[in-house]
Amino acid sequence: MDNSSNDTPQPAKGGVMRHAPLAIILTVAVIGFFTLRDYITFDTLRDNREALLAFRDANYALMVLAFIAVYFVIVAFSLPGAAVASVTGGFLFGLVLGTAFNVTAASLGAMTIFLAARWGLGQTLAARIETSDGTLKKLKAGLNENEISVLFLMRLVPAVPFFVANLLPALVGVKFVNFAFTTVFGIIPGGIVFTWIGVGLGEVFDRGENPDLSLLWEPQIIGPILGLCALAAMPMMIKALRGKKGI
Template sequence: MGVSHRGCAAHLYLMTLHSDPPAGKAEMPETRKPGLARHLPLIVILAVAVLGFLTLRDQLTFDTLRDNREALLALRDSHYLLMVAGFVAVYIAIVAFSLPGAAVASVTGGFLFGLAAGTAFNVLAATVGAAAIFLAARAGLGRALAARMEASEGTVKRLRDGLQENEISVLFILRLVPVVPFFVANLLPALVGVHFRNFLWTTALGIVPGALVFTSIGVGVGEVFDRGEDPDLSLLWEPQVIGPLLGLAALAALPMVIKALRGRKDI
């Protein structure tokens, strides 16, 4: 994911942080500290994300996996549970701090643990990491923006009401459409007041198709390295892969279409 998404999120965050009306000179020392503390998790995530992009983008690569694959396989064979715990922890950190290398981590899951276990570990780690950034964003910036949207009228209110009516469908679409960066799909729902439980289970289910694709690439990555090649991630855009994903996205959007055709009435 690019720096533009992080820069946009940081700019939006700073605007919200400075837009709170002063509560008065006598009360400012008491109210500002809790407010800043609430924003601290998101500030840390954004800072680490930018730092990680600048320092780790050349480290978490397929070349690194190729150079260390024998050591990783030996560690897996001798300390399987330790390897699982370490892999899941690293993957959670990559997602939670939006660090580069998520695709490499997904492929590594398949390379080390096979299709079934690798997919399970990839989905678990990605879901936990997504939940972490969602909660951090909602605690500070998301709470303020959600309150403003709730109090707004006109177009903003209609947008908010429409999101509440179609929350599940929108969340699934964000996960199933490949063009939506994972960072955006984690951050945006927190900023508009999506319910955490809905975010959590739609994330866990919605990322399964993509996780299967990346994990399956990892299962055969050893042979790819032996040929002196890099894994072909363009497989995601092959018709036999992108077609079913878009079909699932269309299925997720179907309830919204039906509601629109029925004048936004309950089904």
């Protein structure tokens, strides 16, 4: 009996299927960038705020589910409007619940795009880096040794785009459990700030203004966040010092 057909690898179909989720996400992201950026705005929120508040008051649970679903889609497909969605959470649900709903939706969306990238391109790229002998392998080894610290820094540093912090870890093979943990807790500080801005959004709209997202860079806000960044980086600093001293 000829078993040659069973021993012959068939990478084409499996490879295409593995890359399909990420390809779909990237395609939707590109389409969404050109078609939605003029619609998911604070002007749209201002024009529809009374209708949103009325719907929330009449269908609170449904509004919560709809909000989380929409925010999830925005993050999972890297669509424009994440900041608008975060502020809307505070506007509709207040600081505590708004932060909880924002963090839940953003975390689930981030985990979705991470898994999509990991199953496809990330799996292939991580394997190639692992079998290489160059700088990339050394960087990957250093990242794996300090995953929690690096992932927390990527979440806490405001200059790192959210979609980069979702995709890059998947492409270099970090553990999903570490990614999920640092995502949930790492986005809380920024989530609180954006939700807090949304709590006072009604008054801002009444003045004919848009919310000032530059609040994130105010010293009283960015200071504590940078302090958290220092705490996240401390384990790496301690390891580096111990290595130099031979401890």
